Amino acid sequence: MGGEKSKPKPEEPPLLDEPWRKINSGDKQHDLQYVRDYKPQTEGQQLRILLHGPAGAGKSSFINSVQSVLLGRMYRQALADNISHSCFTKKYSTFRIQRENPDTFYPFILNDIMGLSPQKGVQVDDVKLAFTGHLKEGYVFNPGSKLSEGNEFYNKSPTVNDKVHVLVCIVPAHTLSSMSDETVQKIRDIRLEASRLGIPQVAILTKVDQACPEINKDLKNVYRSKYMKERMEQFSADVGIPMNCIFPVKNYHEEIKLNDDTDALILSALRHIIDCGEDFINWKAE
Template identity: 65%
Template sequence: MLMCYFPVMGAVKSIFYPPLLSEPWRTIHWGDNQSALQHVKDYKPPTEGQHIRILLYGPAGAGKSSFINSVESLLRKRMYRQALVDSNFYKSFTKEYRTYKIPKEDGQTFYPFVFNDMMGLEIRDGVLVDDVKLTLRGHMKDSYEFNLKSKLSVDDAFYNMIPSTNDKVQVLVLVIDANTVSMMSNEIVQKIRDIRREARDLGIPQVAIFTKIDEAFPEIKKNLKDVYKARYLKEKMEQFSADVGIPMNCIFPVKNYHEEITLNSLVDSLILSALTEIIHCGDDYINLKKSNDRLTHFNKGQTGCMS
């Protein structure tokens, strides 16, 4: 329970704030995942042959790899551990740039969105901001092992000189540990802001995912349905939004699968909510790019006719 103190005529008056709000500040359909899940399974990008490339970045140990595994577990209806995870939360376990595709139920095709995982943002031993910028533009090839001293160079075998549309990132996702978000150093915040500016200049939509909410907030651990009633979580999200500039409606709290060995419909609901919005962002980006390309082509044609 939160408690604040206010001086009242020489005395101190305490006001207690319950940990849960009276009403949820965001609506979610708990446990009723079938229609939303089917929407994800039926999704097709507006351009045939294209997929949505989703780049995950954030501090070491935030849960980037676990989120990928959680999404695959949700879609394939059993636990999957395709992205390797380590229990050391303070050092990045991921050392390479990795692309993860999720097979559909037929085993022959893949979902039209892919995830990219990378080394975590650390003050001294983390991924270089310049390398993240190269991935946004599609210049980094899969399996590149990050060099902590220098960014990927043009003459490196893993440098993609002429990236295709499918090589480029369509959605940038910042993954944050709810336990440590308030302890992020100024250096990490500055790295995040630098990456966000690059994505903004490229027109890439950005969202954030708050992980480990059950570990950070006892009321959520007790009842996951109270996630959007948890007062302290909302305050943390609001402060984070102010610090890095990501709007509140682009921040999604989730609980990744970590110690479970069977699926949980409530966990799935939060993961599915975040995944659906990520796909919507990617779809909007592709449609906008498609529209702008048509306009550019039209204007060039007009110029040619008028010259």
């Protein structure tokens, strides 16, 4: 009577047997050397990497993480914040990264900006002005209006080094599915303008440690987690950035020592960013 009760399906394992993208701690030394040896083909050229993304996504923390990996110790130059729920970074700031020798720097720089937020964040038009080098260092973003040409922070004659060579969208992995339509639209809008100018784009999904328990337990699971892969595919479909330009990362935010697995993910993303920027410069120069 009533037939046989259907057996509960065995739960699908959350991890793939093999990682779908190969990365291991051994890659760390390889990628680290690659970044250390990187020299733009064009003499005097500087690669400008602009970060953007929702408020609190980990933009400033990513800058600190990159600096920490390259310096081999914890570094906290870009102020990150863990209490403000709105935009903490307010200024257009440039971060250079020092090499081991004092007064020598890597030939790439990172620009931090105010976060995208539905009401109070950075104006999309200001991000577009940064692309073409019209935003001067130190400009304090005004969420109510875009920078006008008459403003002292408007750079009327940008040089090739003032222009952006790679756009990096930083988004927290654990809240990807709840990102507002307005924020997704802003990311798309910024991306379309970058594409129009030919600027390559990379996305970094931060806070992977908060995205799923398996990654929290062991960062090596990041490319084995089915959940993470689905989130990346969804994000790719939502904003149009191809999967091979999306990199999951855990920033240094609470630790006091470097970790090889954390470094390997950061360096894998950084190496790709540098390659994209270098290709763009050479393509422009042709």
